[in-house]
Amino acid sequence: MTTRRAELTRAAARLFAERGYHGTSIGDLARALGVQKGSLYAHIDSKQDLLFEAMSEGARAFHEALDAVPDDRPAAERIRLALRAHLRVVAEQLDVATVFVREWRYLEGERAEAFVAERRRYEERFRALFREGREVGALRTDLDEHAAVLLVLSAANWAYTWLPEGADTDELADRFVSLLVDGVRGYSTPT
């Protein structure tokens, strides 16, 4: 992957995030690189390629961030670290995160199906944190797992709409989780 190609992918992620996939023309992308639009086809086969690549980068970033969460900590702690990881990716790579969350649906053909599987896999990793936490007894046994996961994933997936690029997200994630965990664990931290 040459330098120029990476530049193109980055520009594509930025414009797709800003104006949407269908709202961004090949001409727009070319202008962003200071180049004639026909020239882009020395680097890509189609516009779809750029969408696929941007969203793949997003997927990779999210999974890698989640990989760094150690699996020998208490459940609540791991959930906290997982949300930290997710929000950090959103803040540090807002463009690809936005493409991953919002623009993926313009993928066509088998790439679209591949993405849905990819996405399900990512969400399943979050779900597993809650499930394991409950099975081990670290979370209360009557936990409404479905609702809890949905709540965390909603916060995670909606974040791209309001998180400013480069924001400090660790503290924010902690505040989300402390709100949630006090409910999840069935008692509160005394005020």
Add this chain to the structure above:
Amino acid sequence: MTTRRAELTRAAARLFAERGYHGTSIGDLARALGVQKGSLYAHIDSKQDLLFEAMSEGARAFHEALDAVPDDRPAAERIRLALRAHLRVVAEQLDVATVFVREWRYLEGERAEAFVAERRRYEERFRALFREGREVGALRTDLDEHAAVLLVLSAANWAYTWLPEGADTDELADRFVSLLVDGVRGYSTPT
């Protein structure tokens, strides 16, 4: 507003939700109504009109639903009813809700600015529920209001992506809020 015009708006909301604003052509809309595309301009001035109208319908539905929440109940109860109201609109009018939440950003000119104000106003109504609840002492005084509102609004705004049309949302909203409130109020419902 004649019947035909309303049909057109409804079809637009459906297609905009399904394929996105820029992913939906006037030709697509015409085909959905079984009509030549030029014929649509007897009803509208521009494609933007349809987007504006669909999103306005969404705004109206959400506000009206919130209006029905009585203001003489405890804070946690009002939050519960507000989320119920929101999710009900999403499930019952999935298309306009989707346009309201996701496609509004393709509005152009002053309509875009008007929408942002409209949206802020809606979110402020949710924020007020938490603020008043805290000031009155119904919610704990050290409540992380910002995070709590963000969490509820995230769940609300993300719902269009996974809520099936016509789902029973009251119970779901209750489960969300019971998770949240146990944290918010600083004690748990005994298991």
Add this chain to the structure above:
DNA sequence: CTCCTTAACGAACGATCGTTAGGGTCTAAT
């Protein structure tokens, strides 16, 4: 019988879309 409304037709507009083709100009290695 006429007038007006409502709705749609079909053809065309200029602009822009994504994409292709062929040729040109640098740089760095041989």
Add this chain to the structure above:
DNA sequence: ATTAGACCCTAACGATCGTTCGTTAAGGAG
């Protein structure tokens, strides 16, 4: 000095875009 490859150009393609236009058909009101 020659070659290879990366990079870009100009020009054009067929298709589709949103929009405009003049016309037509049906039906109720006077």
